[in-house]
Amino acid sequence: MSAAAATLAREGRVVAALGRRSLSIQFRRAQLLMPTFVLPLMLLAVIASGTAAGQGLRGFPDVASYLGFVVPGTIIQGTLLAGLTAGIAFAADIEGGFFDRLLAAPVHRASLVLGRLAGTVGLAALQVCFFLAVAAIFGARYPGGIGGMVAAVGLGALTAVGIGGIASAIALRTGSLSLLQGIFPFVFILLFLAPAFFPQELLVPVLRDASVYNPLTYIVEAVRALLAGDPSLGNAWAGLAAAFALAVATTLLATFALRERLRTQ
Amino acid sequence: MSALAHSPSLLVIGALWRRSLYEVLRVRGALLPATIAPVVFLLGTTGQFGRLTGLDGFPTDSYISWVVPLSCLQGAGFAGAATGVNLARDIEQGLFDRFLVAPVPRSVLLVGPILGAVTRSLVPATAVLLVGLALGAELPGGALGLLALYVAAAAFCAIAGLWGIFMAVTFKTQQAGPLMQQGVFLAVFLSTAYTPQALLTGWLGEVAELNPVTHVLELGRQATVVGIEPSLAHTQPGLIALAGMGLVFGALCLFGLRRMGR
Numbered sequence: 001m002s003a004a005a006a007t008l009a010r011e012g013r014v015v016a017a018l019g020r021r022s023l024s025i026q027f028r029r030a031q032l033l034m035p036t037f038v039l040p041l042m043l044l045a046v047i048a049s050g051t052a053a054g055q056g057l058r059g060f061p062d063v064a065s066y067l068g069f070v071v072p073g074t075i076i077q078g079t080l081l082a083g084l085t086a087g088i089a090f091a092a093d094i095e096g097g098f099f100d101r102l103l104a105a106p107v108h109r110a111s112l113v114l115g116r117l118a119g120t121v122g123l124a125a126l127q128v129c130f131f132l133a134v135a136a137i138f139g140a141r142y143p144g145g146i147g148g149m150v151a152a153v154g155l156g157a158l159t160a161v162g163i164g165g166i167a168s169a170i171a172l173r174t175g176s177l178s179l180l181q182g183i184f185p186f187v188f189i190l191l192f193l194a195p196a197f198f199p200q201e202l203l204v205p206v207l208r209d210a211s212v213y214n215p216l217t218y219i220v221e222a223v224r225a226l227l228a229g230d231p232s233l234g235n236a237w238a239g240l241a242a243a244f245a246l247a248v249a250t251t252l253l254a255t256f257a258l259r260e261r262l263r264t265q
Numbered sequence: 266m267s268a269l270a271h272s273p274s275l276l277v278i279g280a281l282w283r284r285s286l287y288e289v290l291r292v293r294g295a296l297l298p299a300t301i302a303p304v305v306f307l308l309g310t311t312g313q314f315g316r317l318t319g320l321d322g323f324p325t326d327s328y329i330s331w332v333v334p335l336s337c338l339q340g341a342g343f344a345g346a347a348t349g350v351n352l353a354r355d356i357e358q359g360l361f362d363r364f365l366v367a368p369v370p371r372s373v374l375l376v377g378p379i380l381g382a383v384t385r386s387l388v389p390a391t392a393v394l395l396v397g398l399a400l401g402a403e404l405p406g407g408a409l410g411l412l413a414l415y416v417a418a419a420a421f422c423a424i425a426g427l428w429g430i431f432m433a434v435t436f437k438t439q440q441a442g443p444l445m446q447q448g449v450f451l452a453v454f455l456s457t458a459y460t461p462q463a464l465l466t467g468w469l470g471e472v473a474e475l476n477p478v479t480h481v482l483e484l485g486r487q488a489t490v491v492g493i494e495p496s497l498a499h500t501q502p503g504l505i506a507l508a509g510m511g512l513v514f515g516a517l518c519l520f521g522l523r524r525m526g527r
Binding site: 034035038039042043045046047049050051052053054056057181182184185186188189191192193195196197198202203204206207 | 313320447451458464
């Protein structure tokens with residue numbers, strides 16, 4: 001094995017170990033699970049029943065089930081929260097001193113960021129599966145089939161990396177747990193600036209215009225199209241491109257933030 | 266009068282009230298998330314579901330007018346639930362044990378923090394109202410309607426505070442925080458939050474009918490919704506609901522407090 005391959009394998013083990021650690025912490029502390037797994041489902045239940053009459057509005061697309069139509073909004077909400085949780089856990093590690101000990105390890109700095117985001121991928125994938133299953137039990141239908149569901153899980157996980165990158169960058173720049181916990185409401189701004197629960201054509205005009213510039217718009221519509229097996233509801237490739245671009249850009253941002261932290265400390 | 270002002274109970278209530286307000290002054294930006302969250306929900310919900318007013322049976326054509334009282338209640342409820350989180354912190358750190366030896370009835374220890382929460386809740390409730398009015402919400406209920414809205418928000422904050430305190434004295438840990446907040450979330454949203462009762466479908470219609478918060482929302486909506494004008498018929502059910510919830514959660518808190526330290 002060449003030296004480069006050996007280094008790559010070692011860094012891969014570091015990323016996997018840190019990813020496992022962040023997942024196990026998540027499941028060990030129930031208070032972290034509540035917002036990421038339970039809150040989106042509660043909102044789904046309330047919105048699906050509370051606004052189902054909206055299906056009768058002119059311009060609402062013909063869909064198999066209203067619950068199935070709003071599930072993509074819940075998936076994106078879950079991935080936003082999973083990403084935010086990554087930042088919160090990062091800040092907790094910084095405040096608790098664990099991150100300083102990691103810095104003393106003979107590993108590439110970027111692996112420390114990627115390890116945290118690997119945990120986010122696992123958490124988001126589990127979340128999306130959980131949401132799809134619970135919604136199916138309550139009557140949601142996914143005409144897109146297994147392929148559509150697998151693609152939706154992948155898009156959700158990639159989106160969580162994108163949000164996790166932003167949250168990790170903030171954690172690395174500020175090292176403040178309370179600040180990360182305080183930005184919770186701002187996550188919802190991103191969600192509500194996309195056609196998460198209602199068709200884009202039926203959003204109020206200001207929001208409809210703003211949603212064009214939100215990458216989550218393309219992701220949520222792609223998930224909707226994939227689950228419904230109906231390309232008229234969204235463009236899967238545009239969603240993938242938006243999620244990929246977000247993930248790459250914010251992972252780079254987090255890596256730069258780490259470099260900046262090391263330079264200024 | 267002077268004897269009343271110097272009664273130990275009033276002194277303790279005043280001290281704990283001031284203490285809960287100092288927390289807001291000392292922690293920079295402490296009120297920011299609690300204020301921004303309901304405003305974001307107000308804007309987001311209006312943006313997403315604003316077209317629902319086009320449905321037959323929707324009493325107003327201004328969706329933001331329908332949602333403003335909901336967001337006021339949400340903000341006030343979260344401010345109330347924070348009382349439980351703060352109490353859980355005091356229990357964990359041992360401070361509340363010292364309060365328990367004060368020569369006053371245990372119930373008095375709850376009054377100050379609840380008053381503090383009600384005072385704090387005026388900030389998000391007012392912020393939501395001002396943002397709503399700036400964005401076109403109507404105020405057909407006038408001064409009486411506004412009074413009803415603030416009574417609903419303040420009393421709901423107190424109820425949420427009692428719920429939070431009950432959770433705190435039961436679990437004695439800050440880890441019960443999400444439970445306190447999500448209890449408030451469920452209470453507010455399992456009601457006529459998004460649409461009137463007639464437009465609710467399935468299980469939510471039945472739950473909303475039984476949920477006392479539906480009546481509290483109606484009390485608050487006298488301020489902003491055309492067709493729910495200030496009247497005894499729209500006020501009485503809300504006040505009864507608030508009194509009932511206050512009695513139940515108040516009794517649970519006292520029960521929990523009585524068991525503490527035994």
